[in-house]
Amino acid sequence: MRAINAAIIGCGAIHICHVEALRHTPGAHLHAIVDTDIIKGQALAATYGCHFYQDYREMLQDQRIEVVHICTPHYLHKTMILDALAAGKTVFSEKPVGMNSLEVADIAEAANRASGILGVCYQNRYNPTSRAIRDVLASNVLGKMLSIKAALTWSRSGGYYTESPWRGRFATEGGSLLINQAIHTLDLMQWFAGGIDSVKGVVDSGPLAGTIETEDSAMATFVLHNGARGLFWATNNHTTDSPLLLEIHCEKGMLQLRDNTLWQIADGERISLTNDNPPTGNGKNYWGIGHQKAIEQFYQAIQHGGDSNYININQAAKSIHIVEAIYRSSQLRRWISINY
Ligand SMILES: NC(=O)c1ccc[n+]([C@@H]2O[C@H](COP(=O)([O-])OP(=O)(O)OC[C@H]3O[C@@H](n4cnc5c(N)ncnc54)[C@H](O)[C@@H]3O)[C@@H](O)[C@H]2O)c1
Structure with missing residues (x-):
């Protein structure tokens, strides 16, 4: 090597x-x-x-x-x-x-x-729970997806923005909660559903309004590419960084990500499929555990070729289009179609 x-x-x-x-x-x-x-x-x-x-x-x-x-x-x-x-x-x-x-x-x-x-x-695409969700959905064991619900409640103080003043400004951060923190959740939602076709959403700022010119909270409804509905709520105004709460409702059961553990609920049973162990070293738990895996996969692609194991620009563009569509929808107060 x-x-x-x-x-x-x-x-x-x-x-x-x-x-x-x-x-x-x-x-x-x-x-x-x-x-x-x-x-x-x-x-x-x-x-x-x-x-x-x-x-x-x-x-x-x-x-x-x-x-x-x-x-x-x-x-x-x-x-x-x-x-x-x-x-x-x-x-x-x-x-x-x-x-x-x-x-x-x-x-x-x-x-x-x-x-x-x-x-x-x-x-976060490399988290064991994300991989398992993709596998269960691909196996069709739970039948057709009907909806995905995601709630991201994190905590960002005024100091987080003032210590790095590029944050919280449209010109330098491009937005805040959506483009910086919740972009991972939006990426996972679109990845699990095979894309998002249209969105109606709102962004706003509450406690951080005096500190940032961008948003600290957002909610949105999606028409997912597979015909299912997406429900999304995120805020930076919680008092702690709670793990992502995500639920996928399918015809024959439900997948639930809660406290970093993935549960499958079907036939009257609730079984734990896998969990995301906290990172070792200095990686923060709420950022997810996948930097090591993501970087390893990328270097493997450099060493051995092949682009299936890293996220290229076309994949990365999808969440940017979704973020942008939520901002537009919030401004225009109407549904926005997303053409990748
Ligand atoms: N993947 C994740 O979960 C995750 C988590 C946190 C941050 N991020 C991303 O990482 C990036 C950096 O965020 P951060 O929170 O570490 O920012 P930060 O403000 O903490 O650090 C930015 C650093 O860049 C340096 N810098 C600024 N201009 C420079 C220039 N022209 N040349 C060289 N260095 C320069 C600054 O001095 C500073 O040390 C952002 O894109 C952010 O969205 C990703």
Whole structure:
């Protein structure tokens, strides 16, 4: 197995999940980190025993680096992805890959032309419970899906937004609750149902209204591609980060994700199918447990080829279209069709 040198751009809250995943991924080697904050960046580089760059464009000229991880604020993703692909690098970007469908279209075009591949981090797809839901649905043992209900209730304080001021601003975050936190839930819902055809939704802000210009709460109803109904509610105003609550009602029973355990309820019986064990190391429990798996799969695709095991730009675009459709629906107060 050949060694693959990686660099991480952006050393904020999420970067440690990438550092740890790289440490445990066969063949991967953290070669450099990049951050505009020189004091933090140099200290972290010393801890990790890697190179430090303050300017990502300089890092892109380092021919020893093959893969670039993008862990920066949302408004920087498109430019950094395009620059990295143009420099011949392979890119693994944190979600959201871009802030809206126009940005995503530009990124898709660049990715199609590029020599390197582009993967996007939707780590919750790799949770054992997510895999099991897909398997049960594919087996048709519960019959046709009738509805999916998801409730995401997390806690984000005013300090979370003021300590990283790009958050909570349309120009730099592109929205808040939907595009940053609930995007994982929306991605799972569309993935389980084979897509979302149309949406009617509302976004609003409550306790955080004085701090952010974006939304802290949202609800939406979906017409799912398989004909079923989707019900979605999310807020950043809870006082703790509760695990995602998700229920899939089918003709012959129900799947229920509760406290990170997947239950199948059918024929008067409730059985536990699997659960998501909390991550080891510094990954936060509520982010899901899949960074290690997502990054491992991506490096396998780099080593061995094949794009079935990582989330490419076309897959990643779907949740951006849904987020955008909820924002539009909320503005226009009507159903919005989603054309992927
Ligand atoms: N997958 C998940 O579950 C998950 C969880 C949290 C965050 N994220 C994503 O990770 C990304 C980063 O979020 P965060 O919460 O870590 O942000 P953050 O504000 O904590 O960190 C951002 C870092 O980027 C650095 N930075 C800013 N501009 C830069 C530039 N031009 N060049 C180099 N570095 C620069 C900042 O100095 C900071 O260290 C976002 O896309 C976010 O949505 C994903």
